[in-house]
Amino acid sequence: MNSLISATDVNVSKSGKTILKDVSIQINKNDFITIIGPNGAGKSMLLKCIMGFYQPNSGIIKRKPNLKLGYMPQNLDIIKTIPIKVQKFITLKKKFDKISLQKVILETQIENILDKQLTILSSGEMQRVLLARSLLNNPDVLILDEPAQNLDISGQMHFYKLLQKIYSKRELSILMVSHDLHLVMVSTKQVICLSNHICCCGQPQQIANDPEFLTMFGKDMAEVMAVYQHANKENSKNNNNSLGENHY
């Protein structure tokens, strides 16, 4: 099968520091890939290279012609100083038709906040608005950079549930950087463990037993992942509380 995006042997170094080393990644139709890794592992840089924001020092990045990308940042640079309504923000500089706008509004449950100012949104509302904007052009690939970073634990669960629903209903592939692996276990099909180079990748179950993963995240994390695969929903809720915020 032809992949939607393929990056081969991508190398990035900035002021003498290696950020990405020989990273190769393929995004195929209906993929759900989660990138994990410690801070400074080059996760965001990899996304930037894939989206074409940053020119890598070497390596080839191929995107299928006319591929539509949707990008959801973690947060906006500037919110407080500029007065702008949600609806206006979502459609700003976007090509869209009314039907897809309506669809996105319903999907992301933002119909009640369309007239609100961006400045007064809660973090959960803000994440849904950012998601709505990224979905507006019916993207083939949705790219999310730590989308639930600013949310509390129930907000995170709610967001990932929403994402899972959108993924199952739409024809799209998802590439996501996330620390909340325990929460996306159910949806994600492939995990890439990045620490400037790709340490290991595969299905969540395989990853949890990978020695490289164990050295990087410790046994606790692997156990948590194992729990999440087998646990039913009631159990997983309890475990969330004990785990707390991401802390690797």
Add this chain to the structure above:
Amino acid sequence: MPTKKILKTITIHLEKIITDPFIIRGIIAGIAVALVSGLVGCFVVWRRLSYYGESIAHSSLLGAGIGILLGIGINFGVVFVCLIFGILFLWLQQSKSLSSDTLLGVIAHFALAIGIIVISFNKIKIDLHAFLFGDILTVSSADILGMYIGVVIAIILILSNWSSLVLVTLDEDLAKSEGINPLYVNVLLTTIMTIVVALSLQIIGLLLITAMLIIPAATARRLVNSPEAMVIVSTVIGIFSVIFGIYLSVEMDLPSGPSIVVVGSILFFFSHMFGIFLKKE
């Protein structure tokens, strides 16, 4: 009949203003300043660029000096030099080794110092006071024509790139994902700020140009709920400040720039209080 008396005084004053060509020219030129500074000022406030604007303004004196020395005119000299410094500042802001406000502070004041030295050459006869604080008496009809050409260019540049400018302001990566090059937008904004500085020099004076950029926009901020409304309201506030400020400056023989800024600042405090009042309700 107090109302009649007041009306009579107003009529007399209006007559005085309308019949004085200096004041009329000053007001027409001032409105030109307000038309662009309201628009650009919003971006300065949104993106927290006030120190950047200040730095560009500081290099304008050097521009004026070079313009006179080379015989290309003050306005061209200012636009030319400010543009070079503006792009230099843009480049410096990317630097991570020293904080950008330190770098801006060094270069901007270097430019100001060199500017004052250049201007103090015997060959150049220039009224430094007018440059620092603005003097509407120096505005000629030719100046006004040049100013409105600058205004039209700046407004067209901004309006034709409006949504790109707003999106880059909100988030650079988001803008990139829509195919916008933030560098292009930043150079565009720098160019327009340079035009504003060149326009404002005669009326407002270089020390207070940033005030003209920030105060009307900051005044409008509390009263609006869309970027477009903020631009319109801040322009209206700017125009009012200019007209009333120039009137005060003529009536009480004050320098024009500070008078305009004082009027604008009073409006700002009113809007601030009004905003607090609105919030309580």
